[in-house]
Amino acid sequence: MKFVRTEICDLILCEPIIFSDKRGYFFESFNKENFENYLGKKINFCQDNESKSAFGVLRGLHFQKPPFAQSKLVRVVYGKVLDVVVDLREDSITFGKVLSFELNDENKKQLFIPRGLAHGFIVLSEEAIFSYKVDNYYAPQYEDGLIYNDDILGIDWKINSRDIKVSEKDKKNMTMRNIYKFKGELYD
Template sequence: MKFIRTKIPDVVLCKPTILNDERGYFFESFKKETFEKFIGSKVNFCQDNEAKSTKGVLRGLHYQLPPFAQAKLVRVIKGKVLDIAVDIRKGSPTFGKYEAVELSEENKLQLYIPKGFAHGYVVLSNEAIFSYKVDNYYHKESERGIMYNDNFLQIDWKLPEIDLIISEKDKMQLTFKNADLFEENFNQK
């Protein structure tokens, strides 16, 4: 597995070593010891989730406030998505910036999104199966979100807005400037 820091250094792209032969392929999708050594902290993923969606489905931008904040390791098993991680840590040098990465069944890339980030994705293929690990359980009262089309963030979702399929809940999220964000003294380690 090769790890690559993105323009937001705490967001890490994970590129597996894929072994192909006449039978198909094999790769390690996660190895705790190697992963922790690279990111420089312990991680305790406690739950795996999976979502199936059709083209244009946009999920996000979601996060949970401390002490129920979640780090995520995301990947696509089938299809292709544009995955977005927004830095919502006040005082961070990349506060208000986002990282956008295409994840697909072909490239088999994964994205590590630490605590202190809002997360979302849009399906670019006809269908996608999206899988992710989290290091904290869902806590309804701590759940928050930011509008997918927030003017301050200016995220390019790669599809025309008319083609997006968005839940009523996600259509009602707050703007970045009005959202509950992570305080400057938040420490994700």
């Protein structure tokens, strides 16, 4: 696995080494020891999640507030998505920065998203299966979200806006003007 630092502190692009031949392929999708050695700290993934979505479905931009903030390791099992993160850590030099990555079933890239970042994705293929590990349990009373079409962020979701399908819940997410800001309380 090759780990690539990004423009946002602690946001890491993970590029697996894929072994292919006429029979198919093999790759190691996660190795706790190698991952922790690269991070320089322990990670305790405690829950795996998976979703299936059709073209244009946008899920996000989600996060959980402390004490249930979550780091995530995300990947696409089938299809193609545009994965987007926004830094909400008030003391970060990249506060408010947006980065996006194409994750798909061919490149097998993964993204490690540290606590304090909002995360979302939109499906660019006919359908996609999205899988992710989290290091803290889901706690609905601590969940929050950043609106996908915030004018301050100006995110290009790579498809026509009329094709974007957002849940009623995500349509009510906050803007950057009034969003929760993480203040250093991300880890115990």
